Amino acid sequence: MTATHLPDPFGALGLEPRYDVDPRALEDRFRQLSREVHPDRFAGAPASERAAALSRTRAINDAYQVLKRPQRRAEVLLAQAGVAIGDREVLKPAFLMEILELREELATARVAGDQAAVGRLAAVMRARQRALIDGLAPRFAALGGGDDAAILAAVKHDLITLRYVDRYLDECDAALDE
Amino acid sequence: MLLQISEPGASTPKAACRERVVGIDLGTTNSLVATVLDAQPTVLTGGADAIVPSVVSYDGAEAVVGRAAVARGEANPVDTVASVKRLMGRSLADVAAVAPLLPNQLIDDAGRMVKLRFSDGRERSPVQVSAAILDELRRRAEADLGGPLGGAVITVPAYFDDAQRQATRDAGRLAGLEVLRLLAEPTAAALAYGLDRGTRGTYAIYDLGGGTFDISILTLVDGVFEVRSTGGDSALGGDDLDRAIAQVVLAEAGVAADDRAAVRAVVGAARAAKEALTDAATTALAATVGGRTITRTLTRDELAAIAGPLLDRTGKACRRAWKDAGFTPEELDGVVLVGGSTRSPVVRDYVRALFGKEPLCELDPEQVVALGAAVQADVLAGGQHDVVLLDVVPLSLGLETMGGVVEKLIVRNSTIPCGATQTFTTYADNQTGFDLHVLQGERETVEACRSLARFTLRGVPPMIAGAARVEIGFQVDADGILHVAARELTSGVSAAIDVTPSYGLTDEEVERMLIESFEHAEDDLVARNLRTERVEAERILAATRAAMITDVHLLDADVAVATEAAIATLEAARAGDDYLAIRAAVEGLDRASKPFAERRMNLAIAAAMAGKSVATVEAELGR
Numbered sequence: 001m002t003a004t005h006l007p008d009p010f011g012a013l014g015l016e017p018r019y020d021v022d023p024r025a026l027e028d029r030f031r032q033l034s035r036e037v038h039p040d041r042f043a044g045a046p047a048s049e050r051a052a053a054l055s056r057t058r059a060i061n062d063a064y065q066v067l068k069r070p071q072r073r074a075e076v077l078l079a080q081a082g083v084a085i086g087d088r089e090v091l092k093p094a095f096l097m098e099i100l101e102l103r104e105e106l107a108t109a110r111v112a113g114d115q116a117a118v119g120r121l122a123a124v125m126r127a128r129q130r131a132l133i134d135g136l137a138p139r140f141a142a143l144g145g146g147d148d149a150a151i152l153a154a155v156k157h158d159l160i161t162l163r164y165v166d167r168y169l170d171e172c173d174a175a176l177d178e
Numbered sequence: 179m180l181l182q183i184s185e186p187g188a189s190t191p192k193a194a195c196r197e198r199v200v201g202i203d204l205g206t207t208n209s210l211v212a213t214v215l216d217a218q219p220t221v222l223t224g225g226a227d228a229i230v231p232s233v234v235s236y237d238g239a240e241a242v243v244g245r246a247a248v249a250r251g252e253a254n255p256v257d258t259v260a261s262v263k264r265l266m267g268r269s270l271a272d273v274a275a276v277a278p279l280l281p282n283q284l285i286d287d288a289g290r291m292v293k294l295r296f297s298d299g300r301e302r303s304p305v306q307v308s309a310a311i312l313d314e315l316r317r318r319a320e321a322d323l324g325g326p327l328g329g330a331v332i333t334v335p336a337y338f339d340d341a342q343r344q345a346t347r348d349a350g351r352l353a354g355l356e357v358l359r360l361l362a363e364p365t366a367a368a369l370a371y372g373l374d375r376g377t378r379g380t381y382a383i384y385d386l387g388g389g390t391f392d393i394s395i396l397t398l399v400d401g402v403f404e405v406r407s408t409g410g411d412s413a414l415g416g417d418d419l420d421r422a423i424a425q426v427v428l429a430e431a432g433v434a435a436d437d438r439a440a441v442r443a444v445v446g447a448a449r450a451a452k453e454a455l456t457d458a459a460t461t462a463l464a465a466t467v468g469g470r471t472i473t474r475t476l477t478r479d480e481l482a483a484i485a486g487p488l489l490d491r492t493g494k495a496c497r498r499a500w501k502d503a504g505f506t507p508e509e510l511d512g513v514v515l516v517g518g519s520t521r522s523p524v525v526r527d528y529v530r531a532l533f534g535k536e537p538l539c540e541l542d543p544e545q546v547v548a549l550g551a552a553v554q555a556d557v558l559a560g561g562q563h564d565v566v567l568l569d570v571v572p573l574s575l576g577l578e579t580m581g582g583v584v585e586k587l588i589v590r591n592s593t594i595p596c597g598a599t600q601t602f603t604t605y606a607d608n609q610t611g612f613d614l615h616v617l618q619g620e621r622e623t624v625e626a627c628r629s630l631a632r633f634t635l636r637g638v639p640p641m642i643a644g645a646a647r648v649e650i651g652f653q654v655d656a657d658g659i660l661h662v663a664a665r666e667l668t669s670g671v672s673a674a675i676d677v678t679p680s681y682g683l684t685d686e687e688v689e690r691m692l693i694e695s696f697e698h699a700e701d702d703l704v705a706r707n708l709r710t711e712r713v714e715a716e717r718i719l720a721a722t723r724a725a726m727i728t729d730v731h732l733l734d735a736d737v738a739v740a741t742e743a744a745i746a747t748l749e750a751a752r753a754g755d756d757y758l759a760i761r762a763a764v765e766g767l768d769r770a771s772k773p774f775a776e777r778r779m780n781l782a783i784a785a786a787m788a789g790k791s792v793a794t795v796e797a798e799l800g801r
Contacts (some may be wrong), residue, residue, distance in 0.1 A: 014787030029787075031402045031568075035777065036786040038566045039656050043358065043558035046718045047768040049725075049775040056779060058653065061593040062570075126726060136560065170394055177498075 009063030009076055019140035020075055021067060051121045071162055072138050074155060083152045089160045099164050106168070110175045122172035129165045132158050183626065184633045186379035197328025197713070199559040200319045201366070201551025204332055204346065205232055205309065206263040206415060207388030208544065211330075212552035214322065214561060219370065219549040222316025229544065233260045236296050238525065243314035255281035255442070257296050262311075263416060264389050265304035266349075267341030267681045275413075279421065291345065292680045302404050302566040306691060314354035328713060329356040331555040335390040336362035337410030337572045340630050340660050341617050341681035347657065354706060357434045358558045362569050363387075364394035365405055366550030367516040369567065370541060372398045374735055379511030382408070382500065384537070385527050386492065387517035389415040393496045395510070397504035403438060404568040405668075407502035407591045409495040414488065416452075416519035423448035423476070427463065440467040451476045458522050459483050469700055471583050482524045489528045496532060502591055507533045515539040518545055524529075531732065566592050571654055572627075578615035580605075582624045587652045592619065597653040603669070610791045616662060629680040631660060634781050639669045704757065711760040715752045718764055722771055725778065732777045737770070744770035792795040 012015040013029050034057065037043075042053040066072040075085070102121065109117035139155050200213045200222065208229045212221045221228040227245070235247035242250055251258030265273055271288040277284050283295040312332070319327060332355075334346050343360055350357035364383035371381075377383040378398055385392040385626050392410040396403055424444040433440050447465035454461035454476050464473045500507060509560055513533045519525055520543050529537045541549070557563050570593055576586040577600070587598040604613070612635040619627030638646050647667040654660050683691075693703060722745065726733060733741075744767040751763035 014783075031399060033783065034565050034568055034784050035402055038568070040359075040554075040558060040566055044234065044560050044717055045721050046771055046775065047292060047764070048772040049721075052775050052779040054656070057656075058595045058597050061596045062598070065589075065592050065596065065779065137764050170622070176622075 007059070007062075007065045008080075012059045012063035013067065015067070017077060017080060019070075020137060021073065021123060023068070026064070030060065033060050038052065045071060070133050070136060071159065071166075074140070075159055077140065078152060078155055081152055083156055085156060085160060089156075090174075091157075091160060091164075095161065095164075099168065102168065103171075106171060106175065118172055118175045120170060122176070125165055125168050125172065127160065129169065132162050132165065171178060186735070197559055197597050198319075198323045198325060199329045199331075200315075200323075200327060201311065201331045201361075201548055201553070202315055202333065202347075202355075203363070203366075203551060203557045204334075204549035205387055206390060206417065207548075208232055209311050209315060210543070210548045211319045212548040213319065213562070214552050214556035215236040215560075219552040221545055221548060222319045224321040226318065229540065230311070230314060230318075231260075231262065232311055233258060234262070234307050235259075235736075236300070236302075238298055238771075239300075240499070240632065241310040241313075243310055245578060254297075256283060258282075259294060259307050261389055262304050262307040263415075264413060265309060265730070267339070267343075267345040268292060268304075269681060278436065278438070279287060279445070281438065281442060283689050289680075291683070296346075300459065300629075303683065303687075303691070305688075306352060308346070308349035309352035309691075312355060314350055316353055316355055326709065327355065327558065329358040329555065331359045331361050331366075331551045331558065333355055333361050333363045333366050333413050334393040334658075335385075335387075335410060336364050336394050336405075336408040336470070336569075337390070337412045338658075339412070339573055339628055340575075340658070341628070342412060343657060343659050344682040347659070348683055352689060352691055356557055357657075360659070361551055361554050361567070362392070362405070362572075363390075363392065363485055363547045363713065364392045364569055365396065365403065365569055366554065367514060367541075367546045368394070368396050368403055368550065369553050369565065370546045370550035371514055372403060372565075373537070378506060380503075380509070381531065382510050382513040383516055384492070384496070384513055384520065385410075385516035386519040386525060387415050388519065389417050389494065390772070391415060391488045391492050391778065393492070393499045395499050399643060400506050401563075401565045402568065403565065403596070404593070405570045405591075406504070407427075407499045408570055408572050409499040409502070411491060411495060413681065414491055415517075415634075416449075418488055419452060419485055419519070420445050420449040423452060423463075423481070423490065426484060426688065427465070427474060429727045430474070433467055437467075445469055451524065452481060455481050456523065460676040478524060481522075482527070485522075485524050485528075489525065493528070493532050493572065507535070510535075516543050518544045558562075569594070569656075569658065570594060571658060572617045574620055575616070575618050575630075575652055575654070575660055576627070577650065578617060578624050584617050584619070584624055584627050587650075589653060592654075594654050595656050599649055599651045602648045602650060603644050604641065604646045605643055607643050609643070609646070610638045610640055611636050612638065612664075613662070614650065614662075616660070618660075625718075630660065631662070631680055631682075633664070635664045638666050641668070645665050700704055708755060711757040711764070712752055715748055715760050717763055718767060719748060719752075723765065725774070729774075729778055732781065733774055740770040741767070 037053050037056045039050060039053045039057055039124060066076060106121050136155065137170045140150050142151055202211050202213050203209060209232045210221055210229050212219055230244040231248050232250060233247040234255060235242045235250040242609040247258060264276060267289065269289050270284055270292045270634040273292060285293050285295050287293050291303060293303055295301050316327060332346060332349065332350050334343055347360055349356050364385045367383050367385065368381065380397045381398065382397065383394045390412050394408040395406045397406055424441060427444050444465045444467065447463050451461050451463040451755050460475055460477045462473060463476050464471060513529060513535060515529065515537045526537060554567065557565055570591045571588055572590060574586045574590045575588040576584045579585045587600055588596060614632045614633040614635060617624060617627040618630050621627055627771060635648065638648065649665055651663045651668050652660060751759045
């Protein structure tokens with residue numbers, strides 16, 4: 001499996017590609033565009049117009065889905081800068097060991113039905129997720145200062161790390177649902 | 179559409195093609211139909227009661243619906259179907275928990291949607307039974323409105339999965355309805371509330387019906403209803419509480435829980451007692467079982483204790499929903515109660531404690547969904563309400579990958595319509611086929627998700643392993659129904675897809691049922707198709723003509739010529755009796771006017787992005 005295609009979500013919403021998007025402005029733009037082109041407004045129109053409304057709305061919705069999440073936004077910007085995240089990216093062995101151990105702890109807690117322990121592990125990981133995401137803004141802000149390659153490499157590293165963190169949190173959620 | 183941003187009061191095709199459209203709440207226990215009359219959503223009765231019990235009783239080929247079916251059910255339990263909504267899009271294995279309690283004979287259809295077998299040997303799908311209810315509602319509405327319906331919005335629980343939605347849409351088709359939209363029940367309720375109150379803010383809609391539970395968190399801003407998250411349980415409702423009460427009573431009386439007739443009698447008494455406790459703190463429960471009478475008093479406190487575990491399931495779904503929406507209960511502006519089961523003070527107390535605020539229930543919780551659906555139908559038919567509903571996918575959609583792991587393409591709570599594509603490659607040399615398994619659910623393993631369909635992609639040219647690039651596209655439409663497409667990218671060879679829905683009906687099956695349903699009807703299929711196509715032709719002609727006048731400057735000469743020719747062809751076809759010819763001419767007009775439609779859409783988007791009026795953008799474009 002290869003990476004999902006990423007059409008330009010900034011373009012679909014008519015926004016300048018940048019990391020520090022104002023969430024309120026993003027929401028407003030999304031609602032405003034939806035109001036104009038939603039298929040419901042074309043229910044009585046010829047099929048060609050209905051189809052056009054449907055595909056435009058789909059593009060707007062898909063773009064919003066991506067841009068409202070800082071992490072996904074960062075992934076798009078990274079890809080647009082020509083830095084790809086592959087299927088088999090290598091992280092530091094120390095981090096992988098740590099994740100492996102945390103997974104074992106989670107599995108043990110899950111088998112034991114110890115919801116409190118699952119909750120504690122999730123809280124620790126969530127703090128880490130927060131810190132990684134918070135760290136993205138200053139990195140993007142520093143772009144254009146001459147050391148872009150190093151910055152983008154750091155962003156890429158953070159995003160790969162975040163994937164592991166997210167997957168772990170998904171497992172915590174699944175365990176908490178049981 | 180640009181037409182709607184043109185001058186207010188200007189003549190638009192909307193006025194010309196206003197039709198009789200309705201909203202239908204197809205409930206587990208009760209159903210009802212409503213329409214917008216003089217800008218006011220109103221429940222239709224067809225000269226009878228507003229509420230039609232969702233019960234169908236069959237006498238051979240004849241179906242009796244509603245109160246008459248309830249009455250007939252006493253003597254003919256096997257041929258009388260209640261709560262059929264629980265069976266929609268479900269296999270026999272899925273409904274194992276409720277099947278023993280139903281008087282009907284349920285049969286397995288090779289693991290696909292369960293069927294019912296009746297005493298005369300006939301078999302029917304739950305889709306056909308639901309269609310009988312819809313048909314009754316359609317007839318009532320037509321009696322009140324004085325003519326055939328132009329279309330209907332049918333509500334479904336927000337948490338209904340793809341198979342359940344498809345089954346509902348198929349039922350509408352079988353009942354001779356043009357299904358304008360499937361609409362989530364809590365969203366419909368919000369629409370009825372929001373319009374009534376001119377509300378702004380973020381609200382939770384707690385919808386506990388007879389057989390389903392939904393929770394949705396919505397933000398209302400300037401006529402845009404944006405669903406932020408939804409959750410629920412499509413097999414949890416007031417019915418379950420009746421059964422839980424009955425189990426307690428049966429256990430105390432020492433009656434075996436597998437005695438179907440006894441269970442039915444006690445469940446009926448339990449429901450009556452539960453309803454009595456809405457107004458009283460204590461009530462008497464009485465049921466006759468095998469000649470002896472069981473009596474017991476039931477208090478509201480006891481009811482609360484019995485309901486506790488069921489209500490806790492709703493609480494869990496609520497907590498997940500507000501977390502998904504990124505809100506705490508304190509941050510919500512209110513919680514709205516919907517569904518007959520929320521009449522119970524036990525439920526109200528629970529919701530008040532869970533959300534920490536007094537729940538809102540000004541509108542009749544049993545009518546509010548149908549009223550909201552009527553408003554949406556009116557919007558779709560070009561009525562006056564300036565609202566847009568942004569609904570979501572309730573459950574993630576994905577594909578099975580190596581090792582039985584599910585790869586999610588569309589995550590839950592994505593706004594619909596939406597889409598995603600993923601590229602796969604071959605793992606063996608000269609592999610020419612792909613087996614694809616489409617799933618819905620949140621868990622990471624195939625077994626824990628719901629199988630929606632299996633596809634076989636054939637005709638991939640033989641290549642070495644890893645060279646082929648097969649792109650799988652998922653598209654969810656505005657009804658929340660998934661469409662899957664696949665193509666091989668390197669060769670450009672179009673590959674064929676065979677679809678086998680895991681639970682739903684194939685198009686052929688729906689077609690066959692449709693033909694069967696006309697064997698006993700006065701109407702006939704050809705006449706209906708002709709009527710439908712003529713209405714569609716009228717609509718398209720009016721809309722196209724109006725657009726050609728409003729936006730004449732966007733119409734290139736060659737497109738104008740082609741469009742005029744297509745209009746002439748359609749007018750000629752409409753005058754004839756061949757519905758297939760009309761359909762072909764409608765498609766012809768669509769093709770001819772496509773470049774025009776695209777330009778109009780581009781202009782609308784450009785204007786919205788710039789926050790300007792269309793006129794300003796046109797001026798800037800030098801037109």
